[in-house]
Amino acid sequence: MLALLFILFAALAVGCALAVVAQRNPLYSAISLIGVFISLACLYVMLAAPFIAAVQVIVYAGAIMVLVVFVIMLLNVEHEDSRRTRVGFLLPAALVLAAVLIAEVAFILVSVDKASFPSSSSSDIGSTASIGSQLFTTYLLPFEITSILLLMAIVGAMTLARRARELSPNARVIPGAQLLAANIIDPSKALDDTTAIETDTVAEAAHLLGITSPRDPSKRD
Amino acid sequence: MQMEPQLSWYLALSAILFTIGVAGVIIRRNVIAMFMCIELMLNAVNLTFVSFASFFQDVTGQLFVFIVMTVAAAEAAVGLGIIIAIFRNRESLDVDDANILKL
Secondary structure, three states: OHHHHHHHHHHHHHHHHHHHHHOOOHHHHHHHHHHHHHHHHHHHHHOOOHHHHHHHHHHHHHHHHHHHHHHHHHHOOOOOOOOOOOHHHHHHHHHHHHHHHHHHHHHHHHHOOOOEOOOOOOOOOOOHHHHHHHHOOOOHHHHHHHHHHHHHHHHHHHHHHOOOOOOOOOOOOOOOOEEEEHHHHOOOOOOOOOOEEEEOOHHHHHHHHOOOOOOOHHHOO | OOOOOEHHHHHHHHHHHHHHHHHHHHHOOEHHHHHHHHHHHHHHHHHHHHHHHHHHOOOHHHHHHHHHHHHHHHHHHHHHHHHHHHHHHHOOOEHHHOOOOOO
16 A cells, blocks of 8 residues: 555656656746655655655745746746757766666665665654754754854845845836946946936847847857 | 565655756756756755655654755755846846856
8 A cells, every 4th residue: 555655656756857857848847846846745754754744845845936936937938949959968968877877776676675664653753843852952053054044045145136236116127137327338427427227138238338249149159 | 465665665766856857957958947956856865864764763864854955945045046147137047148157
């Protein structure tokens, strides 16, 4: 019975993982990734780790994937264009990866085959109480370091996603838009003239500045 | 006879998921898709941690999974911030377009 459940969820996880890689639309990849997370949470329940399973659903399938889907929607990503395929370069890499995977799985199946899980009917490993007591006694230092890491992540994400210039409250915010100071475009203007000139695309900004776009497709190697 | 799932089954599943993630990072050129493949690899490692925690009846592995999830959340926030910054400057999510540091 447990073996059937394992095969079901493992097949679901592998299928969804293949879909993550195979889909061209990032939104479909994200939804397939949620499928992987949910099936892994089911496997965690089978491994007597209900707390980790709940955290997996809440943090991964909830918070992180909402963030990813939000960014996909915000940036309005369309299909990945397939103009430049690098199959010649990828073929050896794929062969090496396949060899590594086969060696890995063969080693696991040969050397760890005798091991089966201890009967865990009475243990409280994986309960919220045991995880919490260990987290706040033995592993208190990693826990505190994690809090500093999260603070750094908050500050870093705000710094990265913020615009370089102050915006007026009624300014339009367009992803990919550029703001240029007026004296860059017209050097005759005074340096303390802080009027911003807004363009919608990088190409438009480059045209205003009188330079060719660095992303000119004709110059790509 | 009832078949019970064994430790090696979970480890093999974890290896397969990790390899799919590595292949995705190599194959895909969309930076958001590469990001999701990295999340897939982190989850494969988490599965290994939880199986060994259950096998050895030790809670330490599950605590590591907890920490890994926190790091993954921080990585998601910073990584998506970087993605937005790249898109704002380059108008593209193709990693081949972000080659200004390449010699």
